[in-house]
Amino acid sequence: MKKRAKAWGIGALLGLLIAGLGLAQGGKxxxxxxxxxxxxxxxxxxxxxxxxxxxxxxxxxxxxxxxxxxxxxxxxxxxxxxxxxxxxxxxxxxxxxxxxxxxxxxxxxxxxxxxxxxxxxxxxxxxxxxxxxxxxxxxxxxxxxHRANVLWYNQAIFEKYGLTPPKTFDDFFAAAEKLKAAGVIPLALGDNGIWASTHLFETVLIGTLGPEGYKGLWTGATDWKGPGVRQALETFARMLDYVNPDHAARSWDQANDLIIQGKAAMYIHGDWANADFMAKKFEGYGWAPAPGNYGVYDALSxxxxxxxxxxxxxxxxxxxxxxxxxxxxxxxxxxxxxxxxxxxxxxxxxxxxLQWAMERWKTDTIVPSLAHGAAAKESWLAAINDTMSLFVTSRNVDQAQAMLAQACVDAGVCK
Amino acid sequence: MRRYRRTAFLLLLPSLVLVAVFVYGFIFWTGELSLTNQNDLFVPQVRFVGLENYQRLFAHPRFQIDLRNTLVFSLIFIPGSLILGLFGALLLNTGVRGEGFFRTIFLMPMALSFIVTGVAWRWLMNPTSGLNLLFDALGLGFLKSGWYTDPAVGIKAIALAAIWQLSGYTMALYLAGLRAIPRELYEAAEVDGATPWQAFRYVTFPLLTPVTLSAVIVLGHISLKIFDLVVAIAGISGGPAFSSDVPALFMFVTTFQANRFAQGAAISIVLLVLVSFLVIPYLYWSLRQEVAE
Missing domain, CATH: 3.40.190.10 (Periplasmic binding protein-like II)
Structure with a gap:
């Protein structure tokens, strides 16, 4: 008898609990x-x-x-x-x-x-x-x-070597050569997460193909097997000659630290780097669009x-x-x-x-970021990340271009 | 008797059902999935494509690197843990003072999660700090390495961390195995005039074979399934040029980042087959032992 009473009691309690949950559902x-x-x-x-x-x-x-x-x-x-x-x-x-x-x-x-x-x-x-x-x-x-295609630079280093933010890839390589000769790391990179390399490559694609050519990559209008993509891969490979040797050990914010510490001169990265500078109370930085990216706003949201x-x-x-x-x-x-x-x-x-970015936002051509999910679907991006993982080490342009072309076919965009 | 059997069956039933559904059912489902074209979150027409996913997989440069990495990892990790473990067990078995203390110290890493070990080793093997600084300070600069950031090292650095974590475990296994060897055998060997090396070679070593075999099975399946240690040390991208990448990591990225479910299922099945190469002979062997007894 006692047992049964207990069971009823528990049943009633459970009932109350469920009713209570039901009531709380109202405002959540x-x-x-x-x-x-x-x-x-x-x-x-x-x-x-x-x-x-x-x-x-x-x-x-x-x-x-x-x-x-x-x-x-x-x-x-x-x-x-x-x-x-x-x-x-x-x-x-x-x-x-x-x-x-x-x-x-x-x-x-x-x-x-x-x-x-x-x-x-x-x-x-x-x-x-x-x-x-x-x-x-x-x-x-x-x-x-957020803007992805920003060139961040250490102002003190730029002043010391009489540099201005490079507008073109040729300017970039001239500056990088000068910095390398002086023993300064020209370009910071932290691709412990490979997306940081994909991110850098995306700004090179924009700078090489232009905004329309870049957008065409995602609709099939621009040929992945064409000379433009090949040139972008070659430029990217050349850029990698100027990055810090321990890039694979660093995350994006640890690469940013190289700018803060004055060890590296430039960093091509998204504008969350700006928030990182501010959080770390560093003021000696300047910014400009990434080389070849003038007039283009590579956006993610x-x-x-x-x-x-x-x-x-x-x-x-x-x-x-x-x-x-x-x-x-x-x-x-x-x-x-x-x-x-x-x-x-x-x-x-x-x-x-951010005020500078707001001005650009109104006037620049807006293109979608690849590394941050705007330009291509997730499986396509994963395939491009795979390509970058191999390319950053091998610098094999033929293999990378073939893999990129295959990724476009797999995504159902290219034939 | 019959009554007992029925009770036993009823008591086993829940776990039998759960294992049937959640282990074997899902293995079957994964196998089925790996033969379809379900390579997106939503595929308008799901159909069987035969072994297409497997063909693609074995042709994929990343998967080829992964298989090679698994082999390299196993070849360093399994013998490394066995030799260090055996060595430690032999030393502790000589009756040193504070045996319990050392045993605990050596066994402790096994109690840690791979993520904890991974983070610690990631710092130790950071090329600009950690071990490299220590080597510099000791004048051992030639030992410096890029560790997991050097494509030529990659998975070998991960294997070092894994050895650190599991050699204590093999040591404990060997210690138990050593204790189980009857003293009389050594006494008999001594009477016959065996040197300590001969006693080890002809008494200890053969009697430790079952222990070694169990250890190889445990370590072997760890090295085939390793995931968390790699993620914690080299990151989710598997290091530069996939030098630290392993199949389990590729499976995770394929399934949960790229949404290529069928392709991910194919990787899982390949892993299952690899593990069963290891486990089935072991089961066969241990069942035969039981029958013999």
Whole structure:
């Protein structure tokens, strides 16, 4: 008898628990990202703070997974999405990483209504709207814009050797030769994660093929087997003669340290390097577009989308509206070290580099970044990363070009 | 008796079902997947493509490097751990003072996760700091190396870290094996006038064979499946020119970064076949031993 009473008691408790869970479901929002450190986490928390002011009843669950460029987070997200347990909204790179991985496969909801309601077609630049669109619909809201093709340099070294930022590859090699002769590392590289080499190669592709030729690589209009890609590989191989010998041991920020310590003169990398300079209280740096990249803005963007099975759809829509709003972008981006995807943010809120980038954002031709998921789908990028892993050591142009051409065929873009 | 059998069966049932589904079921599923064209998150028409994924795999330069790396790793790691382990066990077995203390020290690395070992060795083998600085300070500059950042070293540097971690384990195995050898055998050998070397060669060595075999199986399957140590030391890209890359890493990148599920499944199946080359003879051998007893 006693036992049965106990069983009833437990049953009742369980019932209460389930009911309790049901009630709590009302106001929740789960945001998935790989923003866990420094400025990016600070920016994310700032957005959460603003969200709570607007929607005080909603409990925010921060489902962030650590790991550079989201390499771990993306694997976790995949298992959740495929398992039918998506977060309410998740961070994803603008362009093919979003479109080919999640939109074409039917996991996302189109956001046209939110775009129209908030008048976003007027405030986001055309180049960005194109990258967000697929099949005539919008699929995600960009929170920020990073620039990938920036040449960072140590000002003291440049002054000492009477150098100016190289505009062309010829200028670059002339400067590099001079620096090498003086015993300074001309170019810093940290490709412990091979994406950093892919990143450098992408700026060489842009500088060699021009913005239209570069964009054509991703649609099949530019021939991977052609002389342009060959020339880019040869230029890239020559550049590698001027990098620090321990590049394979360094991460991107450890390569940046070479600039800070005055051991290396130049670093071609994305503008998160700027946030790193500031975090490390280093002011003796200058910047310019990467060689051959004048007038081109190689862009990547973190965006948020709406999964079809999002458990808290309304809360997620409020989140997307905040991410795309002027208020949200002005709060987030100065902390993250990126510029607004919108063109109407107040430049005074941003540091000098970001102000420069905002000017360029309005005038430059926008092209999608390869290494950061905008230009090509993930399997294609993985194949190009594989090619770079071999090429950085072997410098075998024929093999690399053949592998790149095959990767385009495998991606279903080239015949 | 019958009643007991039924109870035993009922008690075993849950784990049998779980193993059937989650081990054998998924192995079968992986095998099936590896024969299809499911090389994206969403493939409009899933169909069987035969051995296409395997053909592609063996033609892939990265996979060829991976197989070679696995071989090099095993050839350094397995004998290295065995020899160091045996050596340590023989020393400890001489009855040195503080045996328990040394045993604990040598065994401790095994208790660490490969990630912890990996991070520590990544720092030790950083070409501009760590061991190289130590060599410089000691006037041993010729020992300096680029370690995992040098394409010519690569996986060999990883094998060093793995030896460090697991030689303590083989030492413990050998120590237990040594203790199990009856003293009388040595006494008999001594009576027959055997030198210490002969006693080792003709008494100790043959009687340690079962221990060596178990150790080879354990170390062998570790070297085929190694993943975390490589990621922690050389990074997810497998080092310059894949010099530290291994099949398990390639499988992870193929499946979870490139979404080429069928291709990733093919790598897993190749790994399974390689491991079974090692495990099936061992099972056969140990079952035969049991029957003989």
């Amino acid at each position: 929002l789960e945001i998935f990202s790989w923003w866990t450190t420094g400025g990016e986490a600070a920016g994310l928390f700032k957005l959460f703070e603003l969200y709570k002011q607007k929607h005080p009843g909603v409990e925010i669950i921060n489902a962030a997974v650590a790991g550079g460029a989201g390499s771990n987070a993306k694997a976790v997200l995949k298992t959740r999405m495929l398992g039918g347990d998506p977060p309410d909204s998740f961070q994803v790179h603008m362009g093919h990483e979003l479109i080919d991985t999640w939109v074409v496969t039917g996991f996302m909801e189109p956001l046209d209504e939110i775009f129209q309601k908030n008048g976003w077609e007027e405030v986001f630049p055309k180049g960005v709207l194109e990258l967000l669109k697929w099949n005539g619909h919008y699929w995600s809201v960009p929170a920020n814009i 973190d965006t948020f989308g709406l999964p079809k099975k999002a458990p808290h759809r309304q809360e997620a829509i409020w989140w997307l509206e905040l991410v795309g709003s002027k208020e949200g972008q002005e709060a987030f981006n100065p902390l993250k070290g990126s510029i607004c995807a919108r063109t109407d943010c107040d430049p005074k809120l941003f540091n000098p580099y």
